[in-house]
Amino acid sequence: MEKHIHGGAPQHEFQRLGIPPHRIVDFSVNVSPLGPPRILFNNWNNLIGEVLAYPSVNGDGIAEYYVRRFGLEYETVLPGNGSTECIYLVPRVLQLKKVAIITPSFHDYERSCRLCGADVSEIVLSGQNGFAEPDYDTLARNLENADAVMLGNPNNPTNTMIPRESILELSERFPDKYILVDEAFIQFLDDFKERSLLNPACIRKNILVFHSLTKIYDIPGIRLGAVIGHPQTIEQLKDHKEPWTVNGIAEKTAEMLIQCRDYESQLRKLMRKERRRFVDKLGTLDGLRLFPSHTNYFLAHWQASDNLDDLLRILLSNGFLVRDCRNFRNLSDNYFRFAVRKAADNVELISLIKRALKMAVK
Numbered sequence: 001m002e003k004h005i006h007g008g009a010p011q012h013e014f015q016r017l018g019i020p021p022h023r024i025v026d027f028s029v030n031v032s033p034l035g036p037p038r039i040l041f042n043n044w045n046n047l048i049g050e051v052l053a054y055p056s057v058n059g060d061g062i063a064e065y066y067v068r069r070f071g072l073e074y075e076t077v078l079p080g081n082g083s084t085e086c087i088y089l090v091p092r093v094l095q096l097k098k099v100a101i102i103t104p105s106f107h108d109y110e111r112s113c114r115l116c117g118a119d120v121s122e123i124v125l126s127g128q129n130g131f132a133e134p135d136y137d138t139l140a141r142n143l144e145n146a147d148a149v150m151l152g153n154p155n156n157p158t159n160t161m162i163p164r165e166s167i168l169e170l171s172e173r174f175p176d177k178y179i180l181v182d183e184a185f186i187q188f189l190d191d192f193k194e195r196s197l198l199n200p201a202c203i204r205k206n207i208l209v210f211h212s213l214t215k216i217y218d219i220p221g222i223r224l225g226a227v228i229g230h231p232q233t234i235e236q237l238k239d240h241k242e243p244w245t246v247n248g249i250a251e252k253t254a255e256m257l258i259q260c261r262d263y264e265s266q267l268r269k270l271m272r273k274e275r276r277r278f279v280d281k282l283g284t285l286d287g288l289r290l291f292p293s294h295t296n297y298f299l300a301h302w303q304a305s306d307n308l309d310d311l312l313r314i315l316l317s318n319g320f321l322v323r324d325c326r327n328f329r330n331l332s333d334n335y336f337r338f339a340v341r342k343a344a345d346n347v348e349l350i351s352l353i354k355r356a357l358k359m360a361v362k
């Protein structure tokens, strides 16, 4: 059985590298560095009331967020206990037999497909061309031989983006195949409105979009997300989904997040400025290749020595954790990912990476 493989596991890294555990700045998880929006702290005590009653059967509070934030129809949204629940629900309910997945990518796409018995084929992105997106013909060829294609847009960890127009074109050309798009990080993009499928005009019978509220608002512990699609497909998913998987606190939280547009704008502004810092300071150094980012994370290739641990050890002993990507498919050759955080943390990470580079090149 496939194992869970995710970032945010400092204990494992302390043990592996033989470093005594201590407090860390966690660059290994891709969440907003601003912390949860203030409105949640202000209303935290009121949320206790939600434990006294059952929540709505289908997580209506989360659906309300998507209706009000993106102008989507209620019938096009199925909330989940994080988008992860939806990523596992969809291949099972649609009874997919063969899925083409763009890799390297978020591990749970493949796991969810394999768990429901589907074969998985890969559309492989290559570091040699900067993990550029596959062209339309490649996508079409792969979809022709599968029931569905599953992809992250933007892709985690490579930042690869498939144009919205290509997805809509594929959907029209292959009406009997599904296109499953994970937009967990889309709200971090400056131009997400022009790129996202979370738009009433982009609803199609064979497109399903996964979306997460946990990254953008830094609330991974509450578990909020959804799958968005045509009312008929959403109804089919609802018919097979367990009731009450979204808890009452998550529902109420989602309703409060509708008021957090300023938080989002502030976050995108910070990301813009800090992405530039990383590109300026790390973009042209010997021993490191930094891949372009328009989100809140960068993928990088450690080339200064033949073992990424030379970098990880220096970072972790100074209290900094990044995501070792060697257990992603096709990234075993010393790739790592780090989140974009606030200025002071980023400055320190940059200086430690530079120190590690100097030491490795000596």
Ligand SMILES: Cc1ncc(COP(=O)(O)O)c(C=O)c1O
Pocket: 081, 082, 083, 084, 085, 106, 152, 156, 182, 184, 211, 212, 213, 214, 215, 220, 223, 224, 225
């Ligand atoms: C690309 C991607 N999609 C989905 C998820 C799951 O997010 P959620 O917290 O909504 O389950 C993650 C979590 O790391 C992710 O990286």
